[in-house]
Amino acid sequence: MPRFHWEDFKPGSVETYGPRPVTREEIIAFAAEYDPQPMHLDEDAGRGTLLGGLAASGWHSCAILMRMSCDWFMLDSSSQGSPGIEEVRWLRPLRAGDSITLRRTVVDSRASKSKPALGITKFKYELVNQAGEVVTTLVCTIMFGRREPAAAGASA
């Protein structure tokens, strides 16, 4: 029985998890595999770009955010998955040596109309660095099992 169900994510609630350090080695390893643009691989190459130095791939920041949400609550939840992402914003570079915190806001929550055992929760995630600056924001919807399924017809 997982700890977190749909009922545990109350609209308006804001919670944080972390911090997690980000290393040069992992920035370069991710980029080499999935996004080998020079500014994600090399300090000098990054200096000549808008990023102003080595910075993680935006996709790496999303992957780190996902892992933090797994370690925080997703792996101990009734998650049934997500249909996708509504928006990602890469606002500031994610740097080697940064220490990041994940802030989670419950934007919206509703019972499934068709499945009484499911609820649907919309989150806004923010990755925040050690200076309090928001690096990445992400809005997504996740389906969770309910602790107590709706009575027949009650959620239609």
Add this chain to the structure above:
Amino acid sequence: MPRFHWEDFKPGSVETYGPRPVTREEIIAFAAEYDPQPMHLDEDAGRGTLLGGLAASGWHSCAILMRMSCDWFMLDSSSQGSPGIEEVRWLRPLRAGDSITLRRTVVDSRASKSKPALGITKFKYELVNQAGEVVTTLVCTIMFGRREPAAAGASA
């Protein structure tokens, strides 16, 4: 001098790249690092979920898509980066053994109002499997250097 500039992405154009094979080993390696939910790590665990078997993390499908776009044109382009993603849809599971093609549609293209050397292109990407099914879609905006900067005032 990169090969691809803003001028090379014509609204309405549709092109494809690939195919690329997807292996069980890489699905599990990505998941172990960034999204260790059981259905991304283990065939039996996946069978009990909506995914119906082992399937790649949605974030892995995005990372593979990014790598394919790099190998196809991004690394030989005047890209200045992206402010983020407008939408991701995970429509079907990405499976071990799949062979995927990347389809790129230029949705919109405009000159930068403030920077005469830049243009802004909106793409829709679709990852398509060997059965012709769309697995993942992604809409994003990328800034590119122009081959021929606008005359002063011309793009204001």
